[in-house]
Amino acid sequence: MSNIIVERPKVVCLCGSLRFQRLFDSERKRLTARGIIVLAPEPVDEEPTASMRATLGELHLRRIDLADEVRVVSEGGYIGDATRREILYARATNKVVSAVEANVVLPTFSA
Template identity: 55%
Template sequence: MPDRPEIVCICGSTRFMDEMRAANRDLTFAGVIVVAPGEADELITNEQKAALGALHLRKIDLADRVLVVNPGGYIGESTSREIAYAHATGKPISFTDPV
């Protein structure tokens, strides 16, 4: 038995928050520690959006692997940046839908 549960960072477009919540629930019930994007409404400033993006990269640093929630294969600009960061740091990446 491992010393600690696996840590998974969920990435994906905020348009898929329902799907990310479902993935979070499923992983949590499977005994996984989940870190996920913070929920923010559309009224955040560009500065706040940049700060949240930087914070999410730190979440990737904490994770053992990354799960990209990408219904229909959709990957936006921010998620693409997160995937590139995860690749650069050697994190395994999986996707909910084919890309």
């Protein structure tokens, strides 16, 4: 065994609508090339049932739990209900939240 200590790479979870799959792929490649571990939702081949959607939503929250940062993938500022929920969850668990789009308005907790 080697005595070389390797710093743990940053872990980023991508969130957003899978309608932006091209942007997800691009951001995943960009971050990976920078030595960052990327977690992201995967599209499913079938139309998800309500139960499957709930399960996939919970699975994605567990990805957020594992991440150091949540990065929102969007186009034209679009943030759907599921992504909004994920952003608020990330903020509630003290994750850094960033966005691919420079001027996108990310939801915050309302007082």
